[in-house]
Amino acid sequence: xxTGRSEELDLGQAPGRPGRAAYDGPLxxxxxxxVTFTRRGRRDVRAVDGVSFAIRPGxxxxxxxxxxxxxxxxxxxxxxxxPGRGVRVxxxxxxxxxxxxxxxxxxxxxxxxxxxAMVFQDPxxxxxxxxxxxxxxxxxxxxHRDMTREQASVEAASLLxxxxxxxxxxxxxxxxxxxxxxxxxxxxxxxxxxxRPRLLICDEPTTALxxxxxxxxxxxLRQLVRESGTALLMITHDLGVVAGLCDxxxxxxxxxxxESAPRRPxxxxxxxxYTGGLLASIPRLDAPRGAPLHPIQGSPNDTIPWESGCAFAxxxxxxxxxxxxxxxxxxxxxxxxxxxxxxxxxPGRTAAVQEVRA
Amino acid sequence: xxxxxxxxxKRLPAGPDPLLRVRGLKVHFPIVKGVFVDRVVGHVRAVDGVDLDVARGxxxxxxxxxxxxxxxxGRAVLRLVEPTAGTxxxxxxxxxxxxxxxxxxxxxxxQMVFQDPxxxxxxxQSVESVLMEPLLAHDVKPEGGVDAHVRRLLDxxxxxxxxxxxxxxxxxxxxxxRIGIARAIALNPDLVIADEPVSALDxxxxxxxxxxxxxLQEQLGLTYVVIxxxxxxxxxxxxxxxxxxxxxxxxxxxxDDxxxxxxxxYTISLMSAIPIPDPDVEDLRERxxxxxxxxxxxxxxxxxxxxxxxxxxxxxxxxxEVPLLRTLAPGHRVACHWAEEVADGRxxxxxxxxxxxxxxxxx
Numbered sequence: 001x002x003t004g005r006s007e008e009l010d011l012g013q014a015p016g017r018p019g020r021a022a023y024d025g026p027l028x029x030x031x032x033x034x035v036t037f038t039r040r041g042r043r044d045v046r047a048v049d050g051v052s053f054a055i056r057p058g059x060x061x062x063x064x065x066x067x068x069x070x071x072x073x074x075x076x077x078x079x080x081x082x083p084g085r086g087v088r089v090x091x092x093x094x095x096x097x098x099x100x101x102x103x104x105x106x107x108x109x110x111x112x113x114x115x116x117a118m119v120f121q122d123p124x125x126x127x128x129x130x131x132x133x134x135x136x137x138x139x140x141x142x143x144h145r146d147m148t149r150e151q152a153s154v155e156a157a158s159l160l161x162x163x164x165x166x167x168x169x170x171x172x173x174x175x176x177x178x179x180x181x182x183x184x185x186x187x188x189x190x191x192x193x194x195x196r197p198r199l200l201i202c203d204e205p206t207t208a209l210x211x212x213x214x215x216x217x218x219x220x221l222r223q224l225v226r227e228s229g230t231a232l233l234m235i236t237h238d239l240g241v242v243a244g245l246c247d248x249x250x251x252x253x254x255x256x257x258x259e260s261a262p263r264r265p266x267x268x269x270x271x272x273x274y275t276g277g278l279l280a281s282i283p284r285l286d287a288p289r290g291a292p293l294h295p296i297q298g299s300p301n302d303t304i305p306w307e308s309g310c311a312f313a314x315x316x317x318x319x320x321x322x323x324x325x326x327x328x329x330x331x332x333x334x335x336x337x338x339x340x341x342x343x344x345x346x347p348g349r350t351a352a353v354q355e356v357r358a
Numbered sequence: 359x360x361x362x363x364x365x366x367x368k369r370l371p372a373g374p375d376p377l378l379r380v381r382g383l384k385v386h387f388p389i390v391k392g393v394f395v396d397r398v399v400g401h402v403r404a405v406d407g408v409d410l411d412v413a414r415g416x417x418x419x420x421x422x423x424x425x426x427x428x429x430x431x432g433r434a435v436l437r438l439v440e441p442t443a444g445t446x447x448x449x450x451x452x453x454x455x456x457x458x459x460x461x462x463x464x465x466x467x468x469q470m471v472f473q474d475p476x477x478x479x480x481x482x483q484s485v486e487s488v489l490m491e492p493l494l495a496h497d498v499k500p501e502g503g504v505d506a507h508v509r510r511l512l513d514x515x516x517x518x519x520x521x522x523x524x525x526x527x528x529x530x531x532x533x534x535x536r537i538g539i540a541r542a543i544a545l546n547p548d549l550v551i552a553d554e555p556v557s558a559l560d561x562x563x564x565x566x567x568x569x570x571x572x573x574l575q576e577q578l579g580l581t582y583v584v585i586x587x588x589x590x591x592x593x594x595x596x597x598x599x600x601x602x603x604x605x606x607x608x609x610x611x612x613x614d615d616x617x618x619x620x621x622x623x624y625t626i627s628l629m630s631a632i633p634i635p636d637p638d639v640e641d642l643r644e645r646x647x648x649x650x651x652x653x654x655x656x657x658x659x660x661x662x663x664x665x666x667x668x669x670x671x672x673x674x675x676x677x678x679e680v681p682l683l684r685t686l687a688p689g690h691r692v693a694c695h696w697a698e699e700v701a702d703g704r705x706x707x708x709x710x711x712x713x714x715x716x717x718x719x720x721x
Contacts (some may be wrong), residue, residue: 066562180651182651211589211631212647214631214633239561264637267636281561281564300530
């Protein structure tokens with residue numbers, strides 16, 4: 001039995017951390033985050049450029065973009081996992097009001113695993129191949145919850161059971177290579193959930209998995225958010241995953257957020273040409289067949305620096321002159337924020353124009 | 359029910375003259391143990407008895423999860439792996455029994471596009487050399503000379519002529535895949551097998567390659583076998599789709615039929631697991647979750663191979679009787695004992711298979 005059934009996954013009933021001192025703001029507030037990779041003799045590379053977003057408890061926020069858009073680097077910066085040298089991080093990242101950028105390594109080690117946890121894309125490379133699953137899951141419990149070995153292994157078994165791993169006591173003795181891809185990802189999620197973190201960052205958690213396993217993992221995450229009020233930051237390139245899971249979506253392109261919107265407006269009436277282009281270029285299972293796809297021309301490498309214009313301009317079909325001369329700002333338009341000089345029309349506008357004329 | 363099995367046998371020549379006809383194809387890989395003497399202790403049954411026909415000029419899509427044998431099937435058709443049993447008839451010639459020069463000559467007409475365009479191109483070979491190699495190997499003298507042919511190929515796949523002198527690392531993923539496609543069509547083949555042609559590419563670039571494959575089919579009259587795990591992509595390009603599970607074909611249907619009326623429980627579950635980029639659809643969908651993982655193909659379950667995960671599993675037949683592909687509608691073959699009952703709603707999935715978060719749509 002590998003699926004996370006609701007009766008098995010009782011994370012909600014688990015004794016959570018009860019109401020702390022009343023804190024009103026968002027759980028995670030990222031403000032004007034920028035990450036620059038520097039290397040002697042090379043031009044600096046600004047991987048993340050002025051990214052801001054916030055996540056409230058129980059909310060799922062999606063960070064969508066193609067490879068190289070800076071979504072994973074954003075996550076690493078939030079977790080404080082970027083290397084110390086050769087990287088400049090600017091802006092602010094606050095977890096419950098506490099500034100994380102510049103926090104001491106000790107403090108970050110305390111927070112990581114306990115208050116915030118991360119699930120990486122490839123479970124084979126993020127689990128240690130020569131250490132048993134049991135040790136890797138209990139490690140977190142012993143470090144953060146001061147459990148004894150025996151307590152921790154009982155708790156670890158119950159964690160594995162909750163994420164839908166059958167026969168958890170035996171599995172604790174297994175090594176990563178003895179588990180299938182879906183099982184490994186579950187084990188990784190189990191160790192991320194071990195201390196019931198209030199922020200869970202998932203970086204492409206299902207990209208390496210088959211669709212039927214992906215459906216199981218997404219179901220597990222959905223239950224987790226609903227029942228334990230965990231805030232979830234979901235990083236993915238798959239718009240389908242976002243559509244079924246996220247409350248708010250930020251679309252990134254070349255290091256900046258180009259569109260932020262609740263998921264319904266985003267999918268119903270994308271305003272940024274890049275979002276619109278992405279939606280028009282993926283084949284949909286439920287779309288009538290035979291309709292040609294409208295790809296975005298060029299490749300994600302065809303960008304111009306944000307300083308001199310809109311990075312998407314070289315690939316954009318709706319390009320106007322301003323696009324290549326100055327960078328657009330992220331402006332609020334209706335219930336979305338769009339970074340574009342010539343956004344796609346909002347829904348119903350053509351109808352409204354016709355009404356006025358009539 | 360037995361007469362529908364006979365019908366399936368009679369119906370099989372799909373068109374008047376299929377370009378590719380595969381019968382009873384099996385590929386078993388031996389599991390070897392022992393240090394000095396190899397002892398065969400078992401077989402991985404990657405492909406275990408597949409029959410299919412691909413009509414001339416059409417696209418056949420093969421879908422399934424990793425480990426279901428879809429890539430091995432594609433490679434066995436080209437004899438890149440040796441089939442253990444069965445026949446592969448390509449334009450009336452049994453490729454599976456060809457040897458030496460005869461096989462080499464036949465290969466000219468069957469080409470392959472690989473998944474990862476970086477590892478399937480030699481980094482130290484210029485694009486021109488990549489595209490010339492098939493011509494030299496088969497001693498083909500194209501009209502107007504080799505250089506003109508290379509330029510023509512680049513033009514057809516939408517790359518500038520100046521690309522000829524450059525090397526694979528100078529291109530983006532999508533462009534590299536175009537080079538791989540140009541190589542595959544260099545000899546003007548009849549059949550192109552594309553193994554996951556877009557899954558290594560960025561989302562916004564995938565559509566470019568999908569459109570290119572469709573344009574080329576129209577221009578050159580190619581026949582495709584497209585192998586992919588992404589059912590949405592496969593449905594977009596294919597005329598007929600075969601769904602594989604643990605080395606066997608469990609359902610085969612015209613592309614639109616398969617989406618409108620999936621009959622095999624595996625296909626039904628697979629479709630319901632694929633996320634659709636539309637929140638309204640996602641919220642209202644009835645998801646059927648499959649339990650557990652793909653069983654090992656070295657020791658496949660008895661009876662119906664899907665019965666260990668099947669939400670529609672019944673007490674009888676499923677565990678001990680191998681279901682045959684039966685024709686339920688024209689061109690629609692299903693390997694399930696209970697396909698009619700599932701379609702009529704007389705058998706419903708076990709309650710545990712429903713996603714707790716989906717809104718229930720039926721009583």
